[in-house]
Amino acid sequence: MGAAIAGWVQGMATAGVGAVVGFLAAGRVGAAVGGALSGVVAIPFGRAVARGQPYQGPGGLRRCIVDATWSALNTWAGALFYGILRLRGNPLDVDRTRGRGSIWLVHGVVPRYATTIGMVKAGSNERIDRHEEVHVLQARLLGPLYLPLVAINYVIATLVPYWLLFSDRASYSVDSVAAYFERGVYPHVWHELWAYRVSRRHSS
Numbered sequence: 001m002g003a004a005i006a007g008w009v010q011g012m013a014t015a016g017v018g019a020v021v022g023f024l025a026a027g028r029v030g031a032a033v034g035g036a037l038s039g040v041v042a043i044p045f046g047r048a049v050a051r052g053q054p055y056q057g058p059g060g061l062r063r064c065i066v067d068a069t070w071s072a073l074n075t076w077a078g079a080l081f082y083g084i085l086r087l088r089g090n091p092l093d094v095d096r097t098r099g100r101g102s103i104w105l106v107h108g109v110v111p112r113y114a115t116t117i118g119m120v121k122a123g124s125n126e127r128i129d130r131h132e133e134v135h136v137l138q139a140r141l142l143g144p145l146y147l148p149l150v151a152i153n154y155v156i157a158t159l160v161p162y163w164l165l166f167s168d169r170a171s172y173s174v175d176s177v178a179a180y181f182e183r184g185v186y187p188h189v190w191h192e193l194w195a196y197r198v199s200r201r202h203s204s
C-alpha cells in the first residue's frame, strides 16, 4: 500500500488515541492536551512509517488497518517510545523495517536485551527477532487489553513471587534485587513465557 498514506493513517491514529486517553483522564481539556502532545510524536512516527515502509508486501494492508484500529492503543504507546528514543539519537533502521510489519530502531534500551512496544522494536537483531515478533503479534491479537494485562502481570509477579514454584527454579539463583527482576519477575510474566517458548522452539 502507499507508504505516505500508511504514515498518515498511523500518525492520525496516534493523535486520535492521545485525544481519547486525555479525555478519559481529564475531559475536554485533557482531550485537547493529549491530542496535541500525541500529535508531536505522531509526526516523526508517521514519517518513520512512510520512510521505513513496514506495511509493504503481503499482509501489509491488513496489519496497517489493525494497527490503526483494534491495536491503536499499542500503536500510540509505540509512537511515544519511538519519539523518545529518536530524541536520544537512536536511528531508524530503514532496511530492516521495510516489509517486516514492525519498525526497527538500531540500539536497545536495556543492555543485552531488545525492547518492543507496540510495533516498535529497539535493539532487535536476526538472532532474537522471533522473540520480539511474538510481542508484536500479542499486541495485535489483544489490542487495547495487551498493555493493561502486561502491567497487571508485572505488578503481581513483583508482589507475589509465584514463579518460585516454577519447574525452572533450580536453574537460577535469586541473590539480589536485580536478579529478582531479571531472573524471577521478567521471564515469568505471561507474555515473556509465551515469547521465550516460541523462540526456544525455533532455536533448538
Ligand SMILES: [Zn+2]
Binding pocket: 131, 132, 135, 191, 192, 195
Ligand atoms: Zn520479551
